[in-house]
Amino acid sequence: MLVEAILMTTTDHNYLVLPMLMVAAVGFALTPLAAAWAWAHFFSPAKPGKDKNAIYECGLEAKGDAWIHFRSEYYLYGIIFLVFDVETIFLLPFAVAFTGLSVGAFVAMIIFLLLLVEGLVWAWRKGILNWH
Amino acid sequence: MIEAGLKNELQKQGVYVTTLEDLYNWGRANSVWPLTFGLACCAIEMMAASMARFDLARFGAEVFRPSPRQADLMIVAGTVTKKMAPLVVRIYNQMPEPKYVIAMGACAISGGPFKQGYNVLKGVDRYLPVDVAIPGCPPRPEALIHAIMTLQEKILNQKLTGPDRARHLNADVPGEFLVPAYGKQDLEPSKNTEVWQPPAIQR
Structure with a gap:
């Protein structure tokens, strides 16, 4: 009876089955909740x-407050650490392939190293390496 | 409420009836999630019980939860020192209801071989409502499985309504238990008299 009625309405409205399925799906999800x-x-x-x-x-039991102040200097240390980190990653293949390198590659690598060293010198002159 | 005799008669005729209470308890009894919580050597047996050889999963109790908020069962597996006792009670308090306690091994029951020690709690039942106690030093995994089965039996017989209904359905029963503090000599108080009511010894 009900199925017949649904079939009759769906023949008239071809897309009616879509919202009906959607309602059923949402109900299926919401009923257990x-x-x-x-x-x-x-x-x-x-x-x-x-x-x-x-x-x-x-x-x-927790002691003290979780909302404590973190000093921003820590993040500067993190950034300077990157200088050494990247340097190490590139220095190892550089050392392995050193004898087979052309002069151009050697110069490019030295420029890259100098760029990193420049960052370190900048940080040093800024006084970031001293912990206050 | 349906009588057991009538239920049995109907079952013989192929008619299965149940109550909401039975259905609810059946679901709860077969999904007891223990807390990942081991205090001493009994915890090794507890781990063995959850592994393939003894397979606690057959009883729906293999899902050891790392957080008390998700656990139903605290297996006190090992010696409870007086330093650890407040932490044990606090973690138990953090578990949501319904919650159960299994005292695993001689130490958790009474202090066991370390009973004479100055720093050993003489039974976790002084502070927590223990549902099942397993003797042994340590108990074998089979004993832990038997304890889980005993607990399942207890859960299956809990009532949903009435004055003797399960604790988690009763708003008047407190959800938290007394946490002892470190005293100068002993824990203060040295026992929770609401929980620990041993029978008087007749001499």
């Missing part, structure tokens, strides 16, 4: 507490 919410709301009372609402789950 609603059931879970209703069960939690009506049958299992919430029992919040100091321990249960605590942020950390290791059993120890």
Whole structure:
């Protein structure tokens, strides 16, 4: 009966089946969620507490505040570390292929190294290497 | 509510009936998720129980959760020192209801071989409501599986309604237990008298 009615309407409206399927799909997803919410709301009372609402789950009580000040100098150190990091990555293949390199490649590599060293010299002169 | 006899008679005729309570408890009993929480050597047996040879997964209890927020069962596997006791209670408090405790091994039950030690808690049941206790030093994985089965039986018999309904459905029962503090000599208080009510010894 119902199937007949649906078939009759779908022959008249060819695309009606699409919103119907969509409603069914959304209902399929939402019904378990609603059931879970209703069960939690009506049958299992919430029992919040100091321990249960605590942020950390290791059993120890948190000491102090998590909103502490991080010094920006740390990030400058991180950036300077990159100078040495990139240098190491390029120096190793440079050393391995050193004897087979042409003069042009050698000059290009030295320029690249000088660029990195320039960054270090800049940081040094700025006084970033001293920890305040 | 359906009588057991009637249910049995109907089942013989091929008619299966159930109650919401049975269905709910059946689902809960077969998806007990323990907390990844080992204190001492019993934890090795607990790990063995969850591995392929003993296969705790057959009982739906293999999903060891690293967070107390997702766990249903705390297996106290090992010696609880007095330094560790407040942490154990606090982690138990952080678990959502319904929650259960298995005291695994002699140490968790009574302090075991270290009972005389100045720093050993003489049984985790002084602070936590232990549901199942497994004797042994350490208990074999089969014993842990038996404890899980015993716990499943307990869950299956819990009531959804009425005055003796399960704790997580009762708003009047507190969800958190007393966390002991480090005292000068001992934990303060040295036991939670609401939880620990041993029978008086008749001499």
